[in-house]
Amino acid sequence: MMERASVHPCATRCFRTASLVFFLISTFSVQAQKFIGTRLEYLPEDYNLELLEVETVATSDQWVAFDQLVPNLGMGAGVEWMRLTLDPMTENGKLIEIQNAGIDDLTCFMVCDGKIIANYPGGVMNAPSEGHQFGTYPSFPVPLVECNELHALFRMHSNKPMIIPLRISGPRKVLEDAHQRDVLFALYAGVMLVMLLYNLFLFLSIGDRSYLEYVLFIFAIGGTQLVLNGYAPIFGIDRWPWLNLRLTHLFGVFSGITTIVFVQNFLRLSRYVPWLNKLLNGYFILYLLALGLALIGRLEWSYQLINFCAAAIFFFIPGTIITMRKGYSPAKYFLLAFTVFILAVVVFVLKDTGVIPYNAWTFYALPMGSAIEVVVLSLALASRINQLKRETVNAREEQLRVSQLNEQMVREQNTILEERVAKRTAALESANSSMKDTLVDLQSAQQQLVQSEKLASIGQLTAGIAHELNNPINFVASSAQSLRRDFEDLNQVIDGFKALDPDDPELLVALAQLKEMFGKLDIDFTQKEIEELLHGIEDGTKRTSEIVKGLRIFSRMDGDNFTSAQINELLESTLIVLRSNLKDQAVVEANMGEELPLVSCQPGRLNQVFMNIITNAAQSMEATGLAIEERIVEISSSQVESIGQSWIEVRIKDRGTGMSEAVKSQIFDPFFTTKSVGEGTGLGLSIVMGILSDHNAEVEVETEEGIGTEFIIRFPL
Amino acid sequence: MINVLYLDDELHNLTAFRAAFRRDFHVHVTTEPTEAVRILREQPIEVIISDQKMPTLSGVEFFELIMPDFPDPIRMLLTGHADIDAVIDAINKGQIYKYIAKPWNESELKEMVNEASMLFHEHKAVSSRGEVLLHKMQEARAMALRIQRITDQASNLNAEQTAEINRNAIEINRLLTE
Numbered sequence: 001m002m003e004r005a006s007v008h009p010c011a012t013r014c015f016r017t018a019s020l021v022f023f024l025i026s027t028f029s030v031q032a033q034k035f036i037g038t039r040l041e042y043l044p045e046d047y048n049l050e051l052l053e054v055e056t057v058a059t060s061d062q063w064v065a066f067d068q069l070v071p072n073l074g075m076g077a078g079v080e081w082m083r084l085t086l087d088p089m090t091e092n093g094k095l096i097e098i099q100n101a102g103i104d105d106l107t108c109f110m111v112c113d114g115k116i117i118a119n120y121p122g123g124v125m126n127a128p129s130e131g132h133q134f135g136t137y138p139s140f141p142v143p144l145v146e147c148n149e150l151h152a153l154f155r156m157h158s159n160k161p162m163i164i165p166l167r168i169s170g171p172r173k174v175l176e177d178a179h180q181r182d183v184l185f186a187l188y189a190g191v192m193l194v195m196l197l198y199n200l201f202l203f204l205s206i207g208d209r210s211y212l213e214y215v216l217f218i219f220a221i222g223g224t225q226l227v228l229n230g231y232a233p234i235f236g237i238d239r240w241p242w243l244n245l246r247l248t249h250l251f252g253v254f255s256g257i258t259t260i261v262f263v264q265n266f267l268r269l270s271r272y273v274p275w276l277n278k279l280l281n282g283y284f285i286l287y288l289l290a291l292g293l294a295l296i297g298r299l300e301w302s303y304q305l306i307n308f309c310a311a312a313i314f315f316f317i318p319g320t321i322i323t324m325r326k327g328y329s330p331a332k333y334f335l336l337a338f339t340v341f342i343l344a345v346v347v348f349v350l351k352d353t354g355v356i357p358y359n360a361w362t363f364y365a366l367p368m369g370s371a372i373e374v375v376v377l378s379l380a381l382a383s384r385i386n387q388l389k390r391e392t393v394n395a396r397e398e399q400l401r402v403s404q405l406n407e408q409m410v411r412e413q414n415t416i417l418e419e420r421v422a423k424r425t426a427a428l429e430s431a432n433s434s435m436k437d438t439l440v441d442l443q444s445a446q447q448q449l450v451q452s453e454k455l456a457s458i459g460q461l462t463a464g465i466a467h468e469l470n471n472p473i474n475f476v477a478s479s480a481q482s483l484r485r486d487f488e489d490l491n492q493v494i495d496g497f498k499a500l501d502p503d504d505p506e507l508l509v510a511l512a513q514l515k516e517m518f519g520k521l522d523i524d525f526t527q528k529e530i531e532e533l534l535h536g537i538e539d540g541t542k543r544t545s546e547i548v549k550g551l552r553i554f555s556r557m558d559g560d561n562f563t564s565a566q567i568n569e570l571l572e573s574t575l576i577v578l579r580s581n582l583k584d585q586a587v588v589e590a591n592m593g594e595e596l597p598l599v600s601c602q603p604g605r606l607n608q609v610f611m612n613i614i615t616n617a618a619q620s621m622e623a624t625g626l627a628i629e630e631r632i633v634e635i636s637s638s639q640v641e642s643i644g645q646s647w648i649e650v651r652i653k654d655r656g657t658g659m660s661e662a663v664k665s666q667i668f669d670p671f672f673t674t675k676s677v678g679e680g681t682g683l684g685l686s687i688v689m690g691i692l693s694d695h696n697a698e699v700e701v702e703t704e705e706g707i708g709t710e711f712i713i714r715f716p717l
Numbered sequence: 718m719i720n721v722l723y724l725d726d727e728l729h730n731l732t733a734f735r736a737a738f739r740r741d742f743h744v745h746v747t748t749e750p751t752e753a754v755r756i757l758r759e760q761p762i763e764v765i766i767s768d769q770k771m772p773t774l775s776g777v778e779f780f781e782l783i784m785p786d787f788p789d790p791i792r793m794l795l796t797g798h799a800d801i802d803a804v805i806d807a808i809n810k811g812q813i814y815k816y817i818a819k820p821w822n823e824s825e826l827k828e829m830v831n832e833a834s835m836l837f838h839e840h841k842a843v844s845s846r847g848e849v850l851l852h853k854m855q856e857a858r859a860m861a862l863r864i865q866r867i868t869d870q871a872s873n874l875n876a877e878q879t880a881e882i883n884r885n886a887i888e889i890n891r892l893l894t895e
Contacts, residue, residue, distance in 0.1 A: 467770055467797030467819075474797075474820035475733040481823055482736030529736050536729035580797075583772055628772055 035165050036084075037069040043081040054119075057081050057153055058111045073162035080156045084166065086142055088112075088150040095174045096152055097139040098122075099165040101230025104245060105157040108140040112147035123158070124230075125241060135178025136230030142168070159299035160248060184367065185229055191371045192222035195378050206385070210265050214381050217262040218374055220255030225370065227251050249294035252306040253287045260284065263316055266377075266384060267331060272323040276315060283312050313342065330387050333380030337373045344369020450687055468547055468580035472540030479533040479540070486530050489521040550576030553603070564598035565606075567637055567648050567715065574610040575635075578618075586618040586631040586654075593638040599648050599715045605691045612684045613652045613711050620656025620709060631655065640714065647698075647714035658705040667701070718743040719834040720761050724753045724779060725768035725795070734766075737823050742830060750779050757783060762790045763837040764830050766817070769796035769803055777803065780811035789840060791833035793817055861889045 041063035063083050073080055084096065096108065106123035109116050122138030140152065156162060169177070196218045203211030226232060227247045237244050260280045264270065269277035286309050293302035316338050324331035347365040350356045496514040500507060553573035575588055582588060614633060621631040634653040639646060659667065666672045668689040673682035692699055696716050703709040721742045723734050731746035738744050745756045750773065756762065765783075767776035774782070776794050793815040794807045807813045814836065815829050868882045 470797035470819040471727050471730065475727065475729040477820050478733035478737050478823065479729070482733060485740070486736065529732070532732045533736055536732050539729060580770065584770060584775065 035069045035167055037066050037071045037164065037166055039065075039084060040071055040164065040166055041065045041083045041085070042071075042073075043083075054109050054116060054153060054155070057083075057155075058109070058114055058116060058151070070163060070165045073164070078157070080154075080162060082154040082156065082164070084152040084154070086150040086152060086168075088145065088147045091168055092142050092144045092150070093170075094142050094168050095139045095171050096142060097137055097167050097169060097174055098154075099137045099167070100163055101136045101138075102160045102228055102248060103138070103156055103158045103162060104160070105155075106138055107155045108138075109153040109155070110140075110143050111149075111151040111153055112143070112145050113149055117145060118143055123156075124238075124244060135174070135181055137178070139174055141171070159245070160303055181229075185225075185231065188225070188367045188371055189222065192218055192225075192374060195374050196222065199378060199381070208385060208388075210262070210381060210384065213258065213262045213265055214377065217255070217258040217377075220251060220258040221370065221374065224248075224251040224255045225367070246294050246299065249290065249299060249302045249306060252303070252310075253291045253294070256287045256290075256306060256309050256312075257284060260287075260312065263319070263334075266334060266380065267316075267319055267323045268328065269319060269323070272326045272328060273319045276319040276322075279315065280312065283309050313338070317342070328387070330380050330384035333376055333383050337376035337380060340376065341369045341373040344372075449683055450690075465547065465551065465577060465580065469544065472543045472547075476537050476540035476544070479536045483530060483533050483537075486526045486533070489523065489526050490530075492521065493518055493523055547576055549573075553607070562600050562602055565601050565603045567596060567599050567601075567606075567650060568592040570601075570603055570606050571610055571635060571637060571650070574607050574614060577607075578611060578614055581615070582618050582633075584628070586621055586633050587629060588614075588633045588635060591634070591636040593636070596637060596639055596648055597646075597717055599717065601695055601715065602691070606695070609688045609691050609713075610650075610652070612688050616684070617652055617654035617656065617709070617711075620654050620658075623657055624655065626655065639717075642714065646717040648717060650713045650715075651710060652713075653708060653710040655708040658707050658709055659701075659703045660705055664701060664703055719763050719830060721745065721764045721766065721830055722747075722753060722756055722760070722762045722790070723766045724748075724750060724771075724776070726771040727768065730768070738827065738830070741827055750774060750782070753779070754783060754786075757787050757790070762787070764793065764833040765790045766793045766795055766830075769794055769807075775803070777806045777811040777813075780807075780813060784812070789837065791837050793829065793833060795819060795821070857889060861886050864889075 043057065043060060043062055044064055086092075086096075098106070101124070103123045105125045106121070107126070108120045108122060110118040110120075120140045122140065142150070142152070156164075196215055199211045199218065200215045202208070203215060232238070232244065232247055237247060243250075260283055264277055264280055267273070269280065286305060290302045290305040290309065293299070293305065317335070320331050320335040320338065324335060344365040347356065347369075493514065496510070496517060500510055500514070504510065550573040553569060571590070571592065575582075575590065614635070617633045618631070621633075624631070632655060634651070636651045638649050640649045641647075663674060667685050670683055670686040672686075675682075689699065692713060698714040700712040700714075701709065702712065719742045721738065722745045723731060724747055725731055725734075726748050728748060731748065735744045735746050743760075745760055745762065747753050747756060750771075753765075753767075757765075765780070765787075767779050769776040771779075776796070780792050780794075792811060792813045794803075794811065794813045795817045796803065797819045804816060807816060814833055817826060817829065864882065865886050868879060868886070
């Protein structure tokens with residue numbers, strides 16, 4: 001008993017307090033009690049207490065009195081001896097009661113004047129003797145003997161804390177108290193059972209795992225209390241001593257683990273307070289270790305480890321507060337439940353340490369706290385389920401909201417898309433219409449260009465045609481005037497002849513005069529001249545009409561309708577129109593095929609084609625330095641067979657400068673020209689190409705620099 | 718009668734021209750430029766009329782060609798269509814007197830030929846007056862030289878007389894040089 005005798009170090013006290021807490025969690029005492037711990041004496045550890053015989057102890061005079069009303073021997077693993085001195089006069093027939101159902105092995109010896117007159121077994125491991133134990137606490141009757149000195153010796157051994165709330169009462173009182181305790185414990189057990197069954201039912205109907213955990217939790221807590229309060233034998237557990245001895249430890253481990261599991265899941269520690277969750281996981285290992293220790297028989301170590309682990313309950317408060325702060329509302333109930341329970345524990349402990357009075361309320365604080373805790377936790381669980389449901393509902397609502405939002409967004413997007421599509425469509429339509437406008441503009445510009453090219457051609461022609469027409473008109477007109485004069489001369493002679501009278505004697509004289517006049521007027525010359533002038537007039541008239549005819553054919557330029565026409569006629573009319581232009585540029589050698597079939601064409605436009613190519617041919621020879629007689633434009637037409645088809649082929653060949661491949665590849669491009677600025681529009685051949693492709697005509701250009709160029713055009717028949 | 722040369726590649730024009738003006742002028746016609754040159758050489762041609770548009774060479778080119786050898790005859794260009802380039806060339810290169818459009822108006826043309834002839838003769842007169850003047854100047858210069866030579870030989874003349882004569886000679890010379 002060195003430890004107890006020495007000054008209590010803080011650690012020991014704390015440890016004892018913790019042990020007491022765990023012990024008292026499951027301990028009931030009835031009403032306000034009068035414990036008589038100070039009357040109890042113990043033998044110091046100077047002896048080998050285990051081996052002492054009761055006779056030796058009985059005669060020992062080494063007893064030391066406790067200074068506590070409820071002596072606490074802590075976890076002394078060995079055998080303890082205690083002595084209670086009884087007053088044989090007043091206390092015989094009463095019952096000595098140790099209100100601790102957790103002492104493993106307990107024997108009470110009654111010593112009358114140093115003589116052992118009775119012994120009673122008790123404790124967890126010993127079936128109590130018939131007729132002297134009322135309720136769950138070991139109690140021993142004080143024998144009705146006459147003695148000077150009457151002692152009760154207790155031999156105790158336990159793997160659990162040896163707290164000895166000792167009292168002496170009359171049997172009736174003990175019986176009443178036991179009865180009352182039983183009732184109260186039955187109430188408690190009823191509450192626990194109801195909660196257990198209720199939550200089991202909930203688990204079976206709802207299937208939520210947390211209900212099962214809670215059921216196990218209740219079972220463990222209730223079971224622990226059942227064991228600690230000594231009700232285990234009701235279930236016949238005492239038939240298995242091995243199990244019976246370890247029942248407290250097993251329930252301790254069981255309730256510890258179920259509590260932690262329940263708390264972890266209930267508070268969702270893995271989510272809200274991960275560090276605590278990990279810490280509590282560590283406790284599992286400790287509990288398993290405690291279980292292992294209990295199984296191999298190291299019961300006191302196991303018990304201490306279980307006690308140590310029980311302190312984990314203090315972590316629940318900050319964990320709960322953190323969880324609550326994070327918006328988990330069921331934690332409120334949890335906090336309330338554990339606060340109540342811890343308060344109950346605190347009250348219980350304070351009661352035992354004498355800080356607050358030892359009365360019924362303080363005595364019942366623990367079971368009340370436990371019951372309240374279980375009920376509140378049940379509510380908490382319901383709240384948690386509701387919370388989960390709410391969360392589920394919220395989640396569904398959120399999902400619904402999100403999906404509605406999505407739908408709305410999709411709708412909005414659709415609207416936006418539709419708007420965009422509409423805008424785009426409108427833009428495209430507008431672009432399309434502007435492109436149409438542009439196309440129309442381009443077409444009109446093209447028409448204008450073609451028209452201006454036509455006008456340019458016409459303008460170019462005008463000079464030549466004017467000259468061509470002016471010449472015959474000039475000499476026809478002039479000849480007419482001259483003829484008049486010539487005829488006047490002739491008329492003079494004729495008048496002279498008219499005036500002659502065959503009967504006139506002076507006829508010869510008159511004739512001579514006439515002859516003279518004849519000579520003077522040079523009538524011979526006049527006659528010859530008349531002949532020439534008439535010839536000129538005829539020729540001029542013929543040429544004029546030819547030109548007019550050519551112009552008429554040529555001037556079908558505006559007639560863009562397809563009609564059947566003789567290609568040769570078109571070529572000839574073009575040549576007539578071009579004659580004066582070509583006169584000082586080139587000589588045309590035409591070799592037209594005979595009896596060619598008619599070609600469906602636009603004559604006016606084909607004239608433009610021929611005029612363009614022939615003019616180019618003539619102009620290409622200007623720079624060659626050839627004499628005019630050598631500048632020959634060969635024009636031929638013929639019918640040919642090619643690619644299984646009949647064609648009218650027109651060849652226009654010059655002896656001009658020819659073209660390089662680069663130039664040749666571009667001659668049909670609009671605005672391409674080899675002429676200097678202002679001399680050509682660069683549109684001629686591109687228009688030619690357009691016209692010819694309208695006729696499905698094939699165009700071939702053979703050219704060699706310095707030799708000349710030949711255009712070969714084939715019109716399909 | 719005024720000698721007129723008409724060059725045109727169109728034979729009918731020549732016929733018409735001759736028929737129209739043979740009673741008024743001495744008409745020479747040809748279609749060939751070479752023949753025209755021959756005529757110019759052989760005949761005292763006062764007025765030359767040429768068609769502009771001809772196959773081998775144009776009227777302006779023809780005028781340009783003959784100008785060095787025959788600067789005096791008055792040149793007139795006859796054309797069917799007024800082409801601005803031709804007009805510019807005619808004035809700058811061919812130094813023509815008149816530009817006549819076809820078809821010609823007979824009386825106008827006749828008038829123009831007459832005027833051209835008058836111009837020709839005026840030119841001729843001016844140039845012959847110039848020749849006379851030149852001739853006289855040469856004579857005066859020769860005379861002045863002769864005087865100087867005589868005065869040089871007559872060294873016996875007194876200085877004052879010599880100076881007087883020299884001054885006169887110098888004065889004559891100056892006048893002539895002007």
